Amino acid sequence: MLRVNRLSRDIIKSTFLRVHRVALSGGLVVLPNHYYTPIADVRELERTKDKWAKRSPMTGIDADIARQASRLQEIVKPFEPEYRGNSTYQEGAARGFGPGFGYVEAQALHGVLRWLKPKRVIEVGSGVSTHCATKALAMNASEGHPGKHTCIEPYPSDYLKSSPEIELVASKVEELDPATFDQLGDGDFLFIDTSHVVRPVGDVAHLYLEIIPRIKPGCVIHIHDIYFPYSFQRDLLDALFQGAETTVLQALLTNNDRLEILFCLSMLHYDAQDVLKEVFPEYVPIPDVNGLNVPNTTGHFPSSIYLRVRG
Known part of the structure; x- marks a missing residue:
């Protein structure tokens, strides 16, 4: 009987695998609803929401909100007259450079780049953020602080291909030699906006296992779509795709003194909205229930985190 069951x-299993391969040829992924499948059953999530939809205590991570708020005010606020109205972001969005980077995140990016004045910027994942970074770097250059801007983008837009300010590397980041990032040093800037999905031979695994640990001290790292102090995306119950990058980052930061949080916009959104309103006067917080979206509401949920590598 045991042999028959096996x-x-x-x-x-072989039948499912054949179906899976046939579906892949049509652009679909068909997998059984099983505990080995890395896609959560949203029906089960809805039934058990009271058990999992809660904050993480962020154990083992130094994420002091008062210090984050102070750093945001010191680093970004001095440049508020420059990013007021967000004309660069609105221009980039109107030109179709990408919908994935938020209004407030763009203002924060401008402030950080103007404060840091990096000699080298490497951007993994591009879009309207690229346009915003280019403008901030141009302002730095006009003040005698030029910066080299490199974009790693496997699917480059015409804008990236034609921009004279950008060095384009048309490749998947996971296919690059990790030594590509050794040029980043003290005062330089690494921008990360990934697929957010953990899969074999994927961008997230490569960045967190092979790239971030080798970045030199003094470099500032930006990561987008981080949901601290929650470990799940706000649209988890309504989204077709489920990311796990926030969980991976939390694991990396736990008991890790080499990476310090300068500020995390999502944490400030939940715990220091008055500070965000002071630094970003146009910020209108969007409501949530235990870290999940509220239907039919509008506003801002900034989700960028800025880290600095310690020596």
């Missing part, structure tokens, strides 16, 4: 399981 044979039956093997037949079922």
Whole structure:
């Protein structure tokens, strides 16, 4: 009987695999609803929301809100007259450079780049953020602080291909030699906006295992779509795709003194909205329930985190 059961399981697995491969050729992923499948059953999530939809205590991570708020005010606020109205962001969005980077995040990016004045910027994942970074770097250059801007983008837009200010590396980041990032040093800037998905031979695994640990002290790292102090995305119950990058980052930061949080906009959104309103006067916080979206509401949820590598 045991041999029959094993044979039956093997037949079922091989059948599922054939169906899966056929579906892939049509652009679909068909997998069984099983605990080995890395996609959560949203029906089960809805039933058990009271058990998992809660903050993480961020154990082992130095994420003091008062210090984050102070750093945001010191680093970004002095440049508020420059990013007021967000004309660069609005121009980039109107030109179709990408919808994934938020209004407030763009203002924060401008402030950080103007404060840091990096000699080298490497951007992994591009879009309207690229346009905003280019403008901030141009202002730095006009003040005698030029910066080299490199974009790693496997699917470059015409804008990236034609921009004279940008060095384009048309490749997947996971296919690059990690030594590509050794040029970044003290005062330089690494911008990360990934697929957010953990999969074999993917961008997230490569960045967190092979790239970030080798970045030299003094470099500032930006990561987008981080949901601290929650470990899940705000649209988890309504989204087709489920990311896990926030969880991976939390694991990396736990008991890790080499990476310090300068500020995390999502944490400030939840715990220091008055400070965000002071630094970003146009900021209108969007409501949530235990870290999840509220239907039919509008506003801002900034989700960039800025880290600095310690020596």
